[in-house]
Amino acid sequence: MKLLARYNRVTLVTSVVMMLVTGIIYYYAINLILIDDIDKDLEVEENEIFEYVAKNNQLPQVFESNDQQISFWAAAPGSVKRSYIDTVYKKSEVRRRHRRRHEEYESGRALISSISAGGKYYRIAIVKSTVETEDLLKIIFGITIGVILLLLLALFTANRLLLNRLWQPFHNLLKELRSFSISDNKTIPQPDTNIDEFKELNQAVAAMSSKVKKDYKELKTFTENASHELLTPIAVINSKLDSLLQTEDFSQQQSKLLNDLYTSVSRLTRLNQSLLLLVKIENRLVDGDEEIDLKPIIEELLAQFEEIFNDKDLKVSFTGIDKKLKANRYLVDVLLNNLLSNAIRHNIIGGQIVIGLTAEKLTIRNTGDDAPLQSDLLFKRFQKSSSSEGSGLGLTIAQQICENLGFSLNYRFSNGFHTFTMTF
Numbered sequence: 001m002k003l004l005a006r007y008n009r010v011t012l013v014t015s016v017v018m019m020l021v022t023g024i025i026y027y028y029a030i031n032l033i034l035i036d037d038i039d040k041d042l043e044v045e046e047n048e049i050f051e052y053v054a055k056n057n058q059l060p061q062v063f064e065s066n067d068q069q070i071s072f073w074a075a076a077p078g079s080v081k082r083s084y085i086d087t088v089y090k091k092s093e094v095r096r097r098h099r100r101r102h103e104e105y106e107s108g109r110a111l112i113s114s115i116s117a118g119g120k121y122y123r124i125a126i127v128k129s130t131v132e133t134e135d136l137l138k139i140i141f142g143i144t145i146g147v148i149l150l151l152l153l154a155l156f157t158a159n160r161l162l163l164n165r166l167w168q169p170f171h172n173l174l175k176e177l178r179s180f181s182i183s184d185n186k187t188i189p190q191p192d193t194n195i196d197e198f199k200e201l202n203q204a205v206a207a208m209s210s211k212v213k214k215d216y217k218e219l220k221t222f223t224e225n226a227s228h229e230l231l232t233p234i235a236v237i238n239s240k241l242d243s244l245l246q247t248e249d250f251s252q253q254q255s256k257l258l259n260d261l262y263t264s265v266s267r268l269t270r271l272n273q274s275l276l277l278l279v280k281i282e283n284r285l286v287d288g289d290e291e292i293d294l295k296p297i298i299e300e301l302l303a304q305f306e307e308i309f310n311d312k313d314l315k316v317s318f319t320g321i322d323k324k325l326k327a328n329r330y331l332v333d334v335l336l337n338n339l340l341s342n343a344i345r346h347n348i349i350g351g352q353i354v355i356g357l358t359a360e361k362l363t364i365r366n367t368g369d370d371a372p373l374q375s376d377l378l379f380k381r382f383q384k385s386s387s388s389e390g391s392g393l394g395l396t397i398a399q400q401i402c403e404n405l406g407f408s409l410n411y412r413f414s415n416g417f418h419t420f421t422m423t424f
Contacts, residue, residue, distance in 0.1 A: 004163050008156060015155060019148045023141075030140055034133045035109065039084050042111035045070065045126045053117045067129040075123040080114035089129040106131045169193035173202060180209065182216045220279060227276045234272060237265050274393040277334065281400045292332060294323040294357060301336055302355075305344065313350045320357025325424065327405050335401045338394040339364050339420055346418070354417070360424060365417040372413030379409070 049070070052060045059072050069089065089108030106129055113124040172191035180188055188209045190202040241262050250258065302309075302318060309316050343353050343366035351367035379399040382392035402409040408423045 004160070004167065007163065008159050011159060012152065012156060015152060019152070023144055023148065026144060027137070027141055031137060034137065035130075038109045038128055038130060038133060039111070042084070042109065042126050042128055046111055046113050046124070049124060049126075050115065053115055057118060059115075059117050059122065067132070069125075069127045071125045071127075073123045073125075075114065075121055077116075077121040079121075080112065080123045082111075082113045085110050085112060087127060089127050089131075091129070107134065166195070169195065169198040170201070173198075173205060177205065182212055220283070223275060224279050227272050227279070230268075230272050234265065234269050238269065241265065271393070274397060278393060278397050278400065281331065281397065281404060284404060288328050288330075289326050290329060291324055291326050292329055294325065294332070294336075294362065295320050297329075297332060298336060298355065298357065301333075301340060305340060308344055309353075312344065312347060314344065314347060314353055315351070316353045316355070318355040318357075320355070320362075321359065323357055323359060323362075323424075325405075331401050331404070335398050335422075338398045339422075342366075342394055342398075342420070343418075352417075362422045362424075363419055365419045367416060368418050370416065373411065373418065375411050378411055 045068070049060060060070075062070060062072065067089075087108050087110045088105045091104045091106060108127045108129050110125055110127040113126070115122055115124055169191045173188075176188050176191075188206055190206055191198075193199060193202070241258065245258060245262070298318060298320065302316060308314075340353075343364050346368045347353065347366050348368060352365075353367075354363075354365040356363045356365075379395050381396050399409045402422060410421050410423070412419050412421070
């Protein structure tokens with residue numbers, strides 16, 4: 001969930017809950033105020049009755065209007081307790097059409113009181129209709145709900161527009177980070193912003209990227225220099241070993257020692273060459289693109305490996321179409337050679353290699369171990385099985401070449417076949 005959506009959701013939920021609670025409190029507060037106002041009117045009517053009885057020693061005439069009724073009943077002395085109650089207001093009217101009296105009941109508020117007049121004790125009921133009060137309350141409540149909805153809409157719109165604008169520097173920085181490459185010389189531009197937090201974030205990212213680039217450049221330089229420095233001594237060792245093997249007669253044990261030494265030096269030579277090649281590919285130092293056709297290159301490569309296929313009794317099949325692309329021929333040769341060497345090295349005696357070339361992808365499938373390889377470690381440097389005689393850089397170089405060419409290289413295992421797919 002995006003931060004903006006989460007913030008809007010929390011803000012809206014909090015606002016709705018708070019406004020509902022406030023609205024309920026507001027509703028009951030207004031209701032109490034209006035009821036108190038009606039009670040005061042009822043008390044005024046009660047005082048008028050008391051004044052009339054005190055002056056005339058008799059009850060006033062029963063009064064009835066459209067929104068107020070006053071009634072008297074004889075009662076036992078001291079039996080009535082003064083109180084305010086919610087009751088109903090009986091409203092009667094004569095309808096002209098039927099010439100009959102029609103009665104309706106609506107909500108009302110009453111003051112129950114008592115008085116003595118002419119030597120008798122009476123119960124007084126002063127009832128006032130509260131319909132107008134309820135209508136006024138509904139109007140106030142409706143206006144309040146409308147204002148709340150308008151405020152929520154304004155809050156949501158303001159949040160969306162304002163937060164999008166406030167977070168724009170962050171999105172700009174995120175866009176720059178996505179295109180950041182440790183191997184190029186470009187620095188991460190710092191988006192303009194007047195917000196302190198984003199300024200600090202920009203400065204932290206710039207400092208981190210500078211340090212990463214510096215460390216990477218130092219490591220790359222060290223690797224490149226070390227590989228170059230190793231070339232001469234390795235070549236001298238190879239030459240001396242060749243001369244030694246051709247000029248002397250050795251015992252069986254000495255021959256075995258020399259053979260092991262020669263094999264180790266050969267592996268060291270291949271490793272050094274692979275490291276140098278990887279450095280050149282990562283820094284895009286191999287140029288010279290040309291239009292090439294993959295199909296004849298693969299066929300030529302298969303012919304070169306034919307002897308190895310026969311030694312391991314591998315059944316190799318290739319189906320494909322002419323697929324032309326613009327790339328460096330040397331890098332394509334290295335890429336195909338590495339993928340095919342991997343399919344041979346990790347195959348079994350009497351196994352299969354199936355190669356397919358279409359306009360969209362190149363697939364190389366091979367038999368081997370019955371368990372899938374660890375795809376998350378497969379293309380990392382120096383990741384290889386204990387039985388492998390390779391340098392552990394072949395698939396790393398293959399993936400780096402694919403990245404340079406704009407291709408993707410993926411691995412999957414199914415039906416006993418390890419499949420590497422290069423998608424153009």
